[in-house]
Amino acid sequence: MRVTLNRDSPLYKGIYNQRTSCERINSQAQALGIERPKVRNGRSVHNLNTLIYLVINVRALSRAKSINQGILQMN
Numbered sequence: 001m002r003v004t005l006n007r008d009s010p011l012y013k014g015i016y017n018q019r020t021s022c023e024r025i026n027s028q029a030q031a032l033g034i035e036r037p038k039v040r041n042g043r044s045v046h047n048l049n050t051l052i053y054l055v056i057n058v059r060a061l062s063r064a065k066s067i068n069q070g071i072l073q074m075n
Contacts (some may be wrong), residue, residue, distance in 0.1 A: 028056050 010071060029052045039045055 025053070025056060027040075032056075 032052075032055065034048075034052055034055070039048060
């Protein structure tokens with residue numbers, strides 16, 4: 001089956017982008033030590049995942065702001 005996949009199709013590329021995005025987020029959560037939910041309730045897992053996304057996005061925003069600040073100081 002893997003040989004017959006059309007890796008140039010838009011559907012394949014879209015799914016591949018989603019998968020790699022999830023893997024990047026999971027690796028960042030693992031680096032922060034928050035990848036393993038210690039909750040069992042579905043709503044609790046949802047809330048924990050939301051918090052993980054918030055932490056990762058705040059960190060990314062902070063990095064972007066510092067990069068932009070450095071670029072502006074160079075000019």
